[in-house]
Amino acid sequence: MCLGVPGRVVEVRGAIALVDFWGVRRETRLDVVDEPVAPGDYILNHVGFAIRKIPAEEIQETLALYDLLLQEADSDMMAADVRGEIAGARPEETGAHD
Amino acid sequence: MTELVLDRGVSELRFRDPARARALAAALEQLCKQIGHDVAVMHVCGSHEQSIAKFGLRTLLPRALNVIMGPGCPVCVTDVPEVDEAVALALDGKIIATYGDMVRVPGTSRSLADAQAEGARIEVLYSAVEAVELARDTTEEVVFFASGFETTAVATAAVVLGEVPPNFSVLSSHKYIPPVMEIVAEMPGTRIEGFLAAGHAAAITGSAIFERFVEHHRIPVVVAGFEPLDILAGLVRLVELVRDGTPQVVNMFPRCVTPEGNRNAQAQLWRVFRSTGGNWRGIAHVPNGNLRLRDEFAHVDARRRFAIDLRSLWHHAPSVLTQQCVCGDIMAGIASPKGCPLFGKECTPDTPVGACMVSNEGTCKIWYQYGGHPDL
Numbered sequence: 001m002c003l004g005v006p007g008r009v010v011e012v013r014g015a016i017a018l019v020d021f022w023g024v025r026r027e028t029r030l031d032v033v034d035e036p037v038a039p040g041d042y043i044l045n046h047v048g049f050a051i052r053k054i055p056a057e058e059i060q061e062t063l064a065l066y067d068l069l070l071q072e073a074d075s076d077m078m079a080a081d082v083r084g085e086i087a088g089a090r091p092e093e094t095g096a097h098d
Numbered sequence: 099m100t101e102l103v104l105d106r107g108v109s110e111l112r113f114r115d116p117a118r119a120r121a122l123a124a125a126l127e128q129l130c131k132q133i134g135h136d137v138a139v140m141h142v143c144g145s146h147e148q149s150i151a152k153f154g155l156r157t158l159l160p161r162a163l164n165v166i167m168g169p170g171c172p173v174c175v176t177d178v179p180e181v182d183e184a185v186a187l188a189l190d191g192k193i194i195a196t197y198g199d200m201v202r203v204p205g206t207s208r209s210l211a212d213a214q215a216e217g218a219r220i221e222v223l224y225s226a227v228e229a230v231e232l233a234r235d236t237t238e239e240v241v242f243f244a245s246g247f248e249t250t251a252v253a254t255a256a257v258v259l260g261e262v263p264p265n266f267s268v269l270s271s272h273k274y275i276p277p278v279m280e281i282v283a284e285m286p287g288t289r290i291e292g293f294l295a296a297g298h299a300a301a302i303t304g305s306a307i308f309e310r311f312v313e314h315h316r317i318p319v320v321v322a323g324f325e326p327l328d329i330l331a332g333l334v335r336l337v338e339l340v341r342d343g344t345p346q347v348v349n350m351f352p353r354c355v356t357p358e359g360n361r362n363a364q365a366q367l368w369r370v371f372r373s374t375g376g377n378w379r380g381i382a383h384v385p386n387g388n389l390r391l392r393d394e395f396a397h398v399d400a401r402r403r404f405a406i407d408l409r410s411l412w413h414h415a416p417s418v419l420t421q422q423c424v425c426g427d428i429m430a431g432i433a434s435p436k437g438c439p440l441f442g443k444e445c446t447p448d449t450p451v452g453a454c455m456v457s458n459e460g461t462c463k464i465w466y467q468y469g470g471h472p473d474l
Binding site: 044051064065084 | 228
C-alpha cells in the first residue's frame with residue numbers, strides 16, 4: 001500500500017533509526033531519505049524505509065489522517081493497512097541479526 | 099436478483115472540516131456546469147481509491163464527474179507470466195519471499211498459495227530487508243519476488259546496493275507508473291481528461307516528472323494527498339484546469355511532494371534498475387513500464403541465475419471464470435466492478451478470480467469492502 005506510516009525518530013544508529021509509531025518502537029532504514037534525520041524528527045516509513053523527512057510545520061496535518069484511521073476497527077481495510085505498516089516494521093533490538 | 103451482502107465500511111462522511119468539504123463539492127458542481135459535458139478523470143493509486151470509497155466521496159461528486167481508478171494497484175498489474183516465474187522457482191525448491199498480496203494472485207495454472215499447498219516454501223514479509231535476513235539464516239536459495247511501484251522499488255534497490263548473501267536473489271516485477279499513464283491516455287474508448295497523481299509515489303519521482311506527459315498529451319496532472327479534503331481539493335484544481343483548457347502540472351500536496359522529488363532515492367532506483375517494456379496484466383504492453391535489474395546486478399537477478407522453466411505450468415488453459423474477468427477493462431477505465439458478472443458472486447476476497455479482488459489496493463476488493471460505487 002502506498003499510504004506508508006509516519007513516525008517520530010527516537011534514536012539514529014548509522015543507517016538505521018529507531019522510530020516510534022504511535023507507541024510502537026521499530027527500526028527504519030535511512031538509506032533512501034534525502035535529508036539528515038535526527039531524534040525528534042518525523043519520517044514517513046514505507047516498507048521499512050524512511051522515504052521522506054516530514055517538515056516540522058507539516059507534522060500535525062500529516063498525523064491527522066492516521067489518528068482518524070487508527071480509531072477504526074481492524075475490519076476496516078485502511079486501518080488494517082496502517083496497523084500492518086506499524087506492526088510489520090522490524091521490532092526494536094531483536095538482536096537476531098548482526 | 100439477490101442482494102449482495104457486503105462488508106459495510108464507514109458510510110457517513112467524517113471530515114475534519116465538513117463545511118470545507120461541502121464548499122469543495124459545490125465548486126465541483128459549478129465547474130462541471132461550466133464545462134457542460136461529462137468529465138472523466140483518473141487516479142492511479144490504491145490508497146486514493148480506499149480513501150474515496152471509505153469516505154464515500156463519490157456521493158458528493160456531481161453526476162457529470164466520473165472519478166476512475168486506473169492501473170494503480172501493483173499486485174493487480176503483475177502479469178501472469180511473472181507469477182508463473184515465481185511459481186516455477188518455488189516448485190523447483192527455491193524459497194520465495196514476497197509481499198502478502200502476491201501469494202494469492204493467479205498465474206496461468208497456479209498461484210504461489212497453490213505452490214505452497216504442493217509443498218513449496220513461501221515466506222510472506224513486510225520489507226525487502228527481511229528477505230535478506232531470511233537468506234542469511236539459511237543455506238537454501240531465497241528469491242525475493244519483488245512487486246510494487248517506484249516507492250517500493252526504491253526499497254528493493256537499497257537492499258541490492260547493500261550487502262547480500264550469495265543465496266539471495268531478486269525476481270523483479272516492479273512497475274513504473276509514469277509510462278502507463280501515457281498508455282491509458284491513448285487507449286481507444288478511454289476519454290480521460292485529467293490525472294490525479296499519487297502523493298507518495300510523487301514524493302520519490304517529484305511532480306516535475308509529469309511535465310513531459312502534460313506537454314505530449316495536453317492532459318492536466320494534479321498531485322494530491324490522501325485525506326478526503328486533499329482529494330476533493332485536488333479534484334477541484336484538476337477540473338478547473340479541464341475547464342480552462344490549460345493543461346499543466348499542479349502540486350496540491352506540497353507537504354509531501356517537491357518538484358524534483360527525492361533525488362537520493364531516484365539515484366538508487368536507477369542505479370539498480372532499468373526500465374523496459376512489458377505487459378501489465380489486463381492493460382497492454384507498456385513501453386518502459388517494467389523495472390528490471392541492470393546487468394551490473396546480474397548476480398542477484400533470479401532471471402539470470404536460474405533457468406526458469408514455465409512449460410509445465412502451461413498445460414492447463416485458464417479457467418472459464420478467469421476468462422470472464424474484466425479486471426483489465428476496469429483498470430483501463432472502460433468497465434466498473436459493478437458491471438462484472440462475477441463481482442460479489444463467484445469473485446469475492448475469499449475466492450478471488452481476478453487480481454483486482456486479491457489486493458487491498460485493487461478496485462474490486464476496495465469496492466467490495468466499502469460497499470462499492472454508490473448509486474447516484
